[in-house]
Amino acid sequence: MTEQVAYPQIRIVPARLLSPSTIERLLNGICDLGKVRRLVLNGPRLPAEVPYGPAKGIPNPHEGRKTIKVKGEDVPLQVQVGVIICELPNDQVIPEIKEICDRVFTEFSYQIQKGRFMKSIPTTTDYARYGPEMDETLLGMTDVKGKGCPIIIQGGK
Template identity: 40%
Template sequence: MIEIEVFPHRYLKAKTTERFLNEIYSLSTVDRVIIHGQPLPKTVYYGPARGTPVNHSERKIIDVHGVPVELTVMAGRFWITLKDDSEMDKIEEVCKSLFHYGYNIKVGKFTRDKSTVTDYIKYGEMLVNMMDRTLIGLTDPRSKYESSVKIIPKDSKKEHAESFSGHI
C-alpha cells in the first residue's frame, strides 16, 4: 500500500475532476481517492446576503463509473491510495493529459491508518475493531459518512472508496 498526492497547479472544474476520477478509477491498483479542496457552500453563510442560494456552477453531481457523486468542494488535491507503484506511469500520463498548467505528484503518507483514542471514545471498542480498515482516515472527523463517502464498485468485485475533505 502506498499513498500519493496529486497536486494540480490550478483548482479544478467539476468537469475535469470527473474526467480525472473516471480515468484514475479505471486503473487496477487504485484503492481509494480522497478529494481535498475548497468547500462550496449551498447558501451565503455570512454578511447581508446570508441565506441567499449560491448556485455555484462547480458544485454539482458528477458521474464516476456510473455512480452519482455530489461534489461539495472545488478539487485542489487528491490523496490516492495504491496497492503498489506498478501503475505510476499511467497516473503520470493521466495528469499530463488533463493538467496542462502543471501538477506535482508526491509519494508519502497523507492519511492515518490507525484508529485513534477519539475513535474508540466516539464509536466504542467493538465497532472500531470490526470496521473496514480501508475506511480509517478517509474523512474529516466531523463529516457525515453518507454525504462524504461514496463507494464505487469495481469489476473485480472489490470496491473503491472516495471521500471529500473540505478545508477553509
C-alpha cells in the same frame, strides 16, 4: 494502536483548482485502471448555503458544486478540488497515473508527490462515530463530523 499495512500513497497537486469536468475526466481515467484502493478529493469547501455574513442562510449556487459521474456512480462534489490523494496497491501504478495526468492536465502543470497523506490513526471523534471495531479503510475518507459517507466505485460490476 492497530497494525496497518503501509500501502503507497500519492498526492496529485495541479497548478490550478480544478473544474468539475476536469476532475470527472481525471477520476474516470484513474478508476479505469482499477488499481486504486482509496482516493480522497481535497480543496476549499463549497457550501450549499452562505455560511456567515449578512446573507447567512440563503442558497449559494456555485458552478463547482456539481454531481459528476465516475464509472457510473454519482459523486456530488462538495469542494473545489485542488489535491487528489490516492492509495495504491504498489508503486508500479504511479507511472500509469502520471500518464493519465499528462493527458488531462494539458493547460497547466502538476506535481505528483509520494508520501503518507491519509489519516492513519483513529481519533477520539472517529472512535465516537465508528466505535472500536471500525473498518480502517473508512479512516480519513470523509469528514467524521459530517453526514456524508465515502462513495464506493463499483466499476460497473
